[in-house]
Amino acid sequence: MNLDVPVGTAVVGCGRVSDAHIGAITSQPGAGKLVAVVDQNLDLARATAERWGAKYAFGSIEEALREPEVEAFDLCLPNHLHASATVQCLDGGRHVLVEKPMADDYKGAVEMAKAADAAGKVLAIGQSRRHGSAIRYVQDHMREFGSLRAIQASFCMYWPGPQAPWWAERTPEEGLVLGLLGSHTIDFVQMILGPHPIRVHAEATRLRDCWKAEDEAMILLRYPDNKMATVHLSYNQQPFFERYYLLFDKSIVEVRDVNTVLVNDEVVFKPVEGATLLVTNELFKNQFAEFAAACRGLPNRSALHPHGVALMRVIDAALESSLKNQTVNLDW
Structure with a gap:
């Protein structure tokens, strides 16, 4: 993509996901320019800025907001910091791309959306998996498949332990796999079926003691017009398993590992030769x-804040359902 003027961007947070975001910016000079890197560890910010060729390194968002070259912020922060950092950037008159999940809870997402509306700026959520070519193929060919009745979605993987220290400290009431993996899988369901299910029922459990919150969950979503979806999430599955089955009246469409599409068991879209399994670079680019x-x-095709707010409401409803062992009705 080549814009008239690339978007001057500051990446905030130099943790495990930041390289994917920075690489996506620096590899597309027609779309964006890495102006600054921000981290409370200023030495780390400086080292990252030097490695990737950013003009500035800052120790805080407040400092970056004083730099007029920064038009947008790409926030790669822990979940509990998403809302406050996003509102700060929007109030400063900047666009924001924030890593998924949009916020730590629905309340925080609503605050972020209000700030975006007040500022008149773009607020997008980093739902990277929706940006794969296979997902786009399905979106663009939906009318060819027939009448959609249901979706079966699974995102199951294995982590030997917390991938960031804050993972281990999340309580059952805050949730773990429902937010971290559910934000991807439910995003796909809502992108296809619509953002407003009418009922949510979830069962969740913790199979390993390396964290406090749930690491396995099953969700049932009921939509208008008698459409339904099931979602299975796991941090305990070996080998990796990510599948989306769309059940039409006359066909079955399978999206396998975000890069391959089968219709009635026949491959109709596959990754280019040499692409990695999860085509991670493509997703973030x-x-x-x-x-x-x-x-x-x-x-x-960004996941903009109205969609993100609805997604957070459904994730919160799934968490509530799993904790209370009851179905949650949603009135939109």
Whole structure:
């Protein structure tokens, strides 16, 4: 993508996911320009800025907001910091791309959306998996498959332990796999079936003691017009398993590992030769390109804040359902 002027961007947070975000910016000079790197560990910010060629390294968002070259912020922060950092950037008149999940809870997502509306700026959520070419193929060919009745979605993987220290400290009431993996899988369901299910029922459990919150969950979603979806999430599955089955009246569409599409067991879309299993680079590159287009007022496929708020409401409902052992009805 080549815009008239690339979007000057500051990446906040130099943790495990930041390299994917920075790489997506620096590999697309027509879409974005890495202006600054921000981290409370200033030495780490400086080292990251030097490695990737950023002009500035800052120790706080407040400092970055004083730099006029920064038009947008790409926030790679722990969940509990998403809302406050996003509101700070929006109040400063900047666009924001925030890592998923949008916030730590629905309340925080609503605050972020209000700030985006008040500022008149773009607020997009880093739902990277929706930006794969296979997902786009399904979106663009939906009318060819027939009448959709249901979706079966599974995102199951294995982590030997917490991938960041804060994972281990999350309580059952805050949730773990429901937010971290559910934000991807439920995003896909809502992108296809719509953002407003009418009922949610979830069962969750913890199979390993390396964290406090749930690491396995099953969710049942009921939509208008008699459409339904099931979602299975796990941090205990070996080998990796990510599948989306779309059940139409006359066909079955399978999305396998975000990069392959089968219709009635026949491959109709597959990754280019040599692509990695999860085409991670493609996901983050496409995600930033769509965000840059949104910042310039161009057509885009970003997960913008109205969708993100609805997604957080459903995740919260699933967590509530699993804790209370009861179905949650949603009135939109």
